[in-house]
Amino acid sequence: MPNIKSSAKRDQLAKARNAKNKAAKSALKTALKKFNTAVAEGDKETAASTYKAAVRAVDKAAGKRLIHSNNAANKKSKMARKFSAMQ
Numbered sequence: 701m702p703n704i705k706s707s708a709k710r711d712q713l714a715k716a717r718n719a720k721n722k723a724a725k726s727a728l729k730t731a732l733k734k735f736n737t738a739v740a741e742g743d744k745e746t747a748a749s750t751y752k753a754a755v756r757a758v759d760k761a762a763g764k765r766l767i768h769s770n771n772a773a774n775k776k777s778k779m780a781r782k783f784s785a786m787q
Contacts, residue, residue, distance in 0.1 A: 724760075724764065725761070725766055728757050728760075728761045728766070731753055731758075732754055732779075734753070734754070735751055735753075735779060738750045739783065742786070744787065751783050754779055755779065758772045758776055759772065759776075
């Protein structure tokens with residue numbers, strides 16, 4: 701436990717940021733899993749809607765620096781390949 705008031709505030713802010721980032725990363729993973737399950741089932745309509753949502757989620761995560769921009773590009777490329785292979 702910090703002894704100094706300012707370091708206690710920093711600790712509190714770090715915990716809040718950590719919780720926010722963890723929730724955002726979890727939402728990103730959920731969007732990606734929804735897309736992957738739709739592709740695995742072969743449902744084109746659901747895959748199309750979840751593809752859009754997943755790409756948006758990846759872009760948002762990269763914009764917030766939750767994931768690296770190259771990682772985001774890699775994820776989007778893999779999703780695009782899976783989606784185009786369906787059709």
